[in-house]
Amino acid sequence: MEDDVEKTLPIYAHRDEIVRLTKEHQVVVVVGETGSGKTTVVPRFLLEEYFFSRRGSIVVTEPRRIAAVSVATYVAEQLGCELGGLVGYRIRHENRTDVDATKIAYMTEGVILRELLKDPLLRRYDVLILDEVHERNLFQDLLMALVKKLLPKRPDLTVVIMSATINEEKFAKYFDAPVVHVKGRTFPVEIEYVPGGEDDHVAAAVDAVKSALPRTPGDVLVFMPDYASIRDAMERLQNETCGVDILPLYGNQSPEEQMAVFARTNRSVILSTNVAETSVTLDGVTCVIDTGLIKEMRFFPKTSTSSLKVVDHSKAGCNQRAGRAGRTAPGLCIRLYSERGFERRRDFTQPEILRSNLDSAFLQLRAMGFTERQIRELDFMDCPNGALWANAKETLTLLGALDSNGDITEEGTTMAEIPLPPVVSKMVLSAQRYKCVKPVVTVAASFSTRPIFLRPMGQEEEADTAHGVFRNSDSDFLTLRNAVERWRAAADRKNFAERHFLHQVALEEIEKAEQQIMAILKDCGIECASYDGDSESIKKAVTCGLIANLLTNAGEHGDGRTYKKQRCDGIFIFPGSVVFEKNPPPKFIVASEIVETNRTYARQVQIVPARWLEEIFGLETHKHRKPTKKRFRRDHQHHNGRGNRRGRHC
Numbered sequence: 101m102e103d104d105v106e107k108t109l110p111i112y113a114h115r116d117e118i119v120r121l122t123k124e125h126q127v128v129v130v131v132g133e134t135g136s137g138k139t140t141v142v143p144r145f146l147l148e149e150y151f152f153s154r155r156g157s158i159v160v161t162e163p164r165r166i167a168a169v170s171v172a173t174y175v176a177e178q179l180g181c182e183l184g185g186l187v188g189y190r191i192r193h194e195n196r197t198d199v200d201a202t203k204i205a206y207m208t209e210g211v212i213l214r215e216l217l218k219d220p221l222l223r224r225y226d227v228l229i230l231d232e233v234h235e236r237n238l239f240q241d242l243l244m245a246l247v248k249k250l251l252p253k254r255p256d257l258t259v260v261i262m263s264a265t266i267n268e269e270k271f272a273k274y275f276d277a278p279v280v281h282v283k284g285r286t287f288p289v290e291i292e293y294v295p296g297g298e299d300d301h302v303a304a305a306v307d308a309v310k311s312a313l314p315r316t317p318g319d320v321l322v323f324m325p326d327y328a329s330i331r332d333a334m335e336r337l338q339n340e341t342c343g344v345d346i347l348p349l350y351g352n353q354s355p356e357e358q359m360a361v362f363a364r365t366n367r368s369v370i371l372s373t374n375v376a377e378t379s380v381t382l383d384g385v386t387c388v389i390d391t392g393l394i395k396e397m398r399f400f401p402k403t404s405t406s407s408l409k410v411v412d413h414s415k416a417g418c419n420q421r422a423g424r425a426g427r428t429a430p431g432l433c434i435r436l437y438s439e440r441g442f443e444r445r446r447d448f449t450q451p452e453i454l455r456s457n458l459d460s461a462f463l464q465l466r467a468m469g470f471t472e473r474q475i476r477e478l479d480f481m482d483c484p485n486g487a488l489w490a491n492a493k494e495t496l497t498l499l500g501a502l503d504s505n506g507d508i509t510e511e512g513t514t515m516a517e518i519p520l521p522p523v524v525s526k527m528v529l530s531a532q533r534y535k536c537v538k539p540v541v542t543v544a545a546s547f548s549t550r551p552i553f554l555r556p557m558g559q560e561e562e563a564d565t566a567h568g569v570f571r572n573s574d575s576d577f578l579t580l581r582n583a584v585e586r587w588r589a590a591a592d593r594k595n596f597a598e599r600h601f602l603h604q605v606a607l608e609e610i611e612k613a614e615q616q617i618m619a620i621l622k623d624c625g626i627e628c629a630s631y632d633g634d635s636e637s638i639k640k641a642v643t644c645g646l647i648a649n650l651l652t653n654a655g656e657h658g659d660g661r662t663y664k665k666q667r668c669d670g671i672f673i674f675p676g677s678v679v680f681e682k683n684p685p686p687k688f689i690v691a692s693e694i695v696e697t698n699r700t701y702a703r704q705v706q707i708v709p710a711r712w713l714e715e716i717f718g719l720e721t722h723k724h725r726k727p728t729k730k731r732f733r734r735d736h737q738h739h740n741g742r743g744n745r746r747g748r749h750c
């Protein structure tokens with residue numbers, strides 16, 4: 101049962117206010133600092149209040165799986181009940197709730213979006229709490245627009261929007277809702293500007309750590325843009341900080357790896373990406389060092405490419421980071437940029453919906469019965485550019501999810517039901533046709549997990565040699581599959597992974613994801629008998645999924661090594677690919693993604709023989725008849741069975 105320490109959480113002072121407002125308004129916004137008790141306590145307030153008066157249940161959405169699982173576990177413990185009983189969670193491929201017993205269910209946003217497909221009015225729930233909405237990820241913006249549309253149809257539904265203290269006016273205005281301000285236990289934080297980090301942020305951060313440790317009593321939290329910077333800084337800090345632990349914290353870690361940070365006992369320097377900004381509580385930090393940088397993904401609809409770049413973080417984000425230093429005592433924040441540089445930054449981070457690939461979103465909405473026009477007219481908090489929707493439509497048409505009239509096909513309906521990105525579900529559905537579901541599921545699983553091939557600094561050549569045994573010179577996907585299979589068959593898997601420079605945890609994640617995908621396919625009634633298929637079938641199925649990223653060698657127009665596709669040229673094969681050194685370079689390739697870093701790279705590549713394009717897609721590949729997109733699309737649609745107009749209605 102709950103203890104007294106818990107009752108000191110700032111949220112308790114607002115219990116009556118929150119409960120009263122949920123009775124007076126359909127939507128209520130609750131803002132407060134991380135750790136004030138929003139996520140773990142607000143659902144309990146509402147449960148206590150509504151348990152006897154309603155039969156339904158409370159759902160709380162979280163952006164990350166780890167948050168949904170760990171918070172549900174914590175709350176179940178606090179209430180003295182078993183996880184999966186009164187309190188449970190649902191994340192992609194995993195359901196620890198009980199239809200009758202569960203009253204508080206923590207879920208990732210993707211899960212509830214999928215539920216909207218089956219139950220457009222969310223009749224099963226009485227209270228919907230959208231948590232961590234300051235993040236403004238794509239799913240949250242979609243959910244908010246759908247919930248806003250749903251409110252008049254479900255006057256009995258109570259919605260609570262919870263956020264860190266960022267941009268609360270925008271949420272209040274959007275939902276026309278009152279705001280509850282939870283006052284956190286915050287202490288003043290002194291800000292120091294130490295410009296110089298602009299040139300080499302890792303060196304600047306390392307120097308700042310060394311100078312900060314004697315000046316601050318507690319732990320030091322360093323905000324880095326990405327894992328590469330964290331690893332670099334860790335190496336440089338080794339042997340420089342006597343008696344202080346150096347701990348990494350980033351989104352891709354397994355729960356066990358992240359536990360090291362939460363369970364720390366020694367004085368520590370924590371090197372973290374943005375995950376420590378608002379989503380996790382780190383008590384005991386008295387100094388924050390902020391590089392002011394964040395890694396941002398941006399999708400360009402015109403060329404259908406992405407960029408993953410380190411950019412300046414927003415003012416609101418930097419201030420939030422500084423606040424992490426004043427949780428337990430007055431703190432210090434060292435900013436590795438100038439005050440003028442700070443003033444020049446944008447106020448808020450741009451919402452993901454304005455810079456994302458909208459394939460999945462478009463398909464989901466079409467499967468829910470929205471017409472294209474209704475989608476474009478949805479009342480989003482920030483409306484995506486029409487080019488993003490147009491790109492999504494084009495890709496989904498190439499994948500055969502939409503027909504030439506823009507209507508959802510039977511295959512598209514199935515793709516919407518499978519909780520995987522459309523290109524991945526297309527791959528798996530094609531594998532069924534080519535009778536190679538099992539190996540393609542391994543490839544599909546790798547799309548949602550970390551890279552398995554390790555190349556530690558200073559051991560690159562050794563690692564490349566070790567990876568050589570898995571090599572399939574035509575396909576990075578078959579190479580990956582070979583590695584997974586060899587590891588799976590090894591008597592001592594851990595040892596095998598170590599010897600071959602493979603990421604043991606990532607491989608375990610792939611195995612788990614494979615099982616989950618298999619279970620989903622079974623649920624969707626998709627035949628997945630244990631066909632292994634030959635390598636040609638596997639490659640064909642992969643090609644079907646990646647057809648929107650079909651690249652043609654630019655020939656003498658490039659330097660013989662560059663590739664192009666519709667509206668985009670100057671694409672290089674990523675040097676880590678098995679196809680990179682192929683001589684002569686293949687004419688056609690497909691890639692999992694095309695990403696701009698310092699150059700535009702096709703990542704994870706596979707060679708496509710010209711005859712397959714004719715065979716699978718009816719594409720003409722002769723020199724004198726270049727494949728035009730129009731003809732391509734027409735033929736492809738034909739292949740995918742045009743004319744099915746089955747859709748669902750909301």
Ligand code: CDP
Pocket residue numbers: 109132133134135136137138139140141170171174381
């Ligand atoms: O959502 P918000 O950031 O406002 O706070 P919360 O996640 O509800 O956490 C409130 C408090 O519960 C934290 O300060 C932690 O002390 C505790 N907590 C915990 O110990 N373990 C968790 N998994 C979650 C919360």
Ligand code: MG
Pocket residue numbers: 134135138139140231232
């Ligand atoms: Mg929270």
